[in-house]
Amino acid sequence: MKKRIILFAVLLVALAVMAGCKSDSESASSTQLVNVSYDPTRELYQDYNELFIKHWKEKTGQDVTVTQSHGGSGAQARSVIEGNDADVVTLALEYDVTAIEKAGLISKGWQNKFPHDSAPYTSTIVFLVRKGNPKNIKDWDDLIKPGVGIITPNPKTSGGARWNYLAAWAYANEKYQGDDTQMKDYMKKLFANVLVLDSGARGATTTFVENGQGDVLLAWENEAYLSLKEHPGEFEIVSPSISVLAQPSVAVVDKIAEERGTSQLAEEYLNYLYSPEAQKVAAENFYRPTDENILKDYADKFDLNMKLVNINDPLFGGWDKVQETHFTDGGIFDQIYSK
Amino acid sequence: MGKGSFTKYLLITLSSIFIFVMLIMPLMVILSEAFKNGISAYADVLSDAFTLHALRLTLFATFVSVVCNTIFGLFAAWALTRFYYKRSKFLTTLIDIPFAISPVIAGLIFSLTFGRIGWAQPILNIFHIKIVFAVTGIVLVTIFVTLPFIARSVMPVLHARGTEEEEAAALMGAGGFTIFRKITFPHIKWALLYGIILCTARAMGEFGAVSVVSGHLRGKTDTLPLLVEILYNDFKMADAFAVSTILVLLALILLILKNVVEYKWHSAKE
Numbered sequence: 001m002k003k004r005i006i007l008f009a010v011l012l013v014a015l016a017v018m019a020g021c022k023s024d025s026e027s028a029s030s031t032q033l034v035n036v037s038y039d040p041t042r043e044l045y046q047d048y049n050e051l052f053i054k055h056w057k058e059k060t061g062q063d064v065t066v067t068q069s070h071g072g073s074g075a076q077a078r079s080v081i082e083g084n085d086a087d088v089v090t091l092a093l094e095y096d097v098t099a100i101e102k103a104g105l106i107s108k109g110w111q112n113k114f115p116h117d118s119a120p121y122t123s124t125i126v127f128l129v130r131k132g133n134p135k136n137i138k139d140w141d142d143l144i145k146p147g148v149g150i151i152t153p154n155p156k157t158s159g160g161a162r163w164n165y166l167a168a169w170a171y172a173n174e175k176y177q178g179d180d181t182q183m184k185d186y187m188k189k190l191f192a193n194v195l196v197l198d199s200g201a202r203g204a205t206t207t208f209v210e211n212g213q214g215d216v217l218l219a220w221e222n223e224a225y226l227s228l229k230e231h232p233g234e235f236e237i238v239s240p241s242i243s244v245l246a247q248p249s250v251a252v253v254d255k256i257a258e259e260r261g262t263s264q265l266a267e268e269y270l271n272y273l274y275s276p277e278a279q280k281v282a283a284e285n286f287y288r289p290t291d292e293n294i295l296k297d298y299a300d301k302f303d304l305n306m307k308l309v310n311i312n313d314p315l316f317g318g319w320d321k322v323q324e325t326h327f328t329d330g331g332i333f334d335q336i337y338s339k
Numbered sequence: 340m341g342k343g344s345f346t347k348y349l350l351i352t353l354s355s356i357f358i359f360v361m362l363i364m365p366l367m368v369i370l371s372e373a374f375k376n377g378i379s380a381y382a383d384v385l386s387d388a389f390t391l392h393a394l395r396l397t398l399f400a401t402f403v404s405v406v407c408n409t410i411f412g413l414f415a416a417w418a419l420t421r422f423y424y425k426r427s428k429f430l431t432t433l434i435d436i437p438f439a440i441s442p443v444i445a446g447l448i449f450s451l452t453f454g455r456i457g458w459a460q461p462i463l464n465i466f467h468i469k470i471v472f473a474v475t476g477i478v479l480v481t482i483f484v485t486l487p488f489i490a491r492s493v494m495p496v497l498h499a500r501g502t503e504e505e506e507a508a509a510l511m512g513a514g515g516f517t518i519f520r521k522i523t524f525p526h527i528k529w530a531l532l533y534g535i536i537l538c539t540a541r542a543m544g545e546f547g548a549v550s551v552v553s554g555h556l557r558g559k560t561d562t563l564p565l566l567v568e569i570l571y572n573d574f575k576m577a578d579a580f581a582v583s584t585i586l587v588l589l590a591l592i593l594l595i596l597k598n599v600v601e602y603k604w605h606s607a608k609e
Contacts, residue, residue: 036554039569039573040572040573042569042573067559069555070555070557070569071550071555071572072572076555079554081456082455082456083453083454083455083456083469084471084472085469202571223574226574227574
């Protein structure tokens with residue numbers, strides 16, 4: 001008989017703890033904020049949250065706690081659609097936020113709700129080379145020289161790799177003034193020099209940084225700086241003359257924020273990202289601030305002479321068009337890589 | 340040295356190299372990477388509030404799933420070996436489903452059933468219950484993926500023992516629970532413990548299914564394996580490996596327990 005009692009006691013405890021967890025996450029609805037973000041922004045938002053909590057306290061007297069969530073940008077968008085209760089999303093691509101909009105959780109026109117297409121900070125593609133730059137790589141031209149080993153992920157499988165590819169395309173367009181054959185020829189030579197075509201950006205970084213493969217890694221500026229920080233004195237960053245401008249998008253998840261009564265808080269959370277203090281935090285975490293004055297203060301970190309091309313530039317014409325011309329089966333990438 | 344002993348030493352060398360490359364080297368890499376930035380950096384990572392929370396959540400989810408699966412596993416094993424002879428093949432297959440299904444699929448099943456776009460959502464909404472992207476979901480998928488372990492380790496022993504002793508006890512007027520306590524339990528004790536250890540090990544390390552339903556909320560729904568991935572993807576190699584050492588340590592403890600149980604089980608048989 002004793003055993004049975006113990007058994008039931010254990011069951012009861014388990015159920016009670018489970019119930020406890022649930023009520024824990026449901027209470028205190030108005031002063032809790034959930035920010036669903038993507039992988040390399042963990043430290044950025046850790047710093048920013050501290051700043052914002054102080055700001056909100058000064059402004060309203062309320063204490064607020066911010067919960068962060070990080071993962072692959074696409075997977076994070078999916079989790080919000082399937083029920084991860086985010087008050088705000090701060091994702092890598094406009095495309096991912098649009099997916100949440102299509103599920104009916106974010107109102108149309110979110111791109112114009114905040115300044116600079118709702119992108120408070122930007123980033124671009126740069127070259128990470130080994131200390132002393134032994135292959136003397138200065139610009140995209142140098143990448144097609146014989147004997148240069150390039151590491152970049154596969155544009156077919158990696159979102160980040162598409163940016164790398166497009167940055168090269170932008171250079172080729174500038175150099176050959178839109179001559180299709182010469183541009184394709186350049187791309188062909190570029191990808192002939194690719195040593196390892198990893199399936200994802202993280203894998204490519206590991207291949208270059210940890211496994212010591214290749215002479216140059218095409219990487220996000222912010223991630224290149226993180227590699228410098230992790231391995232001081234081993235690498236250098238080279239900024240090419242031309243590259244792409246990536247705008248990580250932010251949005252209030254209107255439907256969830258309304259349900260939880262956090263609309264105002266959520267809006268201020270994103271608005272405050274544009275304040276000079278927050279812009280500095282972004283710069284300290286290696287994202288380019290959109291505030292011109294702050295950006296100038298960090299001119300030693302970010303090369304401001306780079307020409308940066310937006311995805312909506314006529315050269316690209318937005319993601320849908322880029323996908324169709326470059327990355328579908330039989331598209332330009334297939335043409336230049338298979339032969 | 341004869342020809343036979345040459346083959347012997349060759350095989351021993353080959354298997355030693357294999358074990359070194361496949362097991363010892365990765366373990367050494369984990370340790371060396373974890374301590375790359377020194378002991379104090381390692382201690383900082385382990386005493387971080389988020390790491391401690393992840394450890395607590397992992398242990399909690401493991402504890403609840405092991406308790407649930409022990410109770411369910413015992414009932415199932417008992418019923419399948421003692422009563423449902425004709426249907427037992429089918430039911431046993433049913434229990435094995437979590438072994439066959441990829442954990443990611445298991446996570447998606449739960450997400451699509453209990454999530455915002457799932458069919459159970461209207462009912463859950465009425466009672467304001469949140470299952471996926473909360474601790475409840477993590478516990479549920481962990482129970483799901485570890486479901487077969489205990490039933491599967493107890494069933495062979497019950498099969499082999501047969502029902503004679505229990506029938507005799509029943510004829511003498513013993514009640515169900517007395518039969519279980521006095522006759523069945525002593526036989527299956529070691530098999531049960533063995534199953535519990537395997538179940539614990541699997542529950543602690545579960546990644547795929549938990550990753551789908553977690554939502555990765557820091558300090559709320561991040562388990563240790565998920566935290567390792569997040570740190571790794573955030574270019575925090577040393578931190579990721581430092582957190583991994585917790586999992587390695589827990590695994591080693593379980594491994595030792597498993598060996599003790601195996602040893603005792605053997606001596607109990609003799």
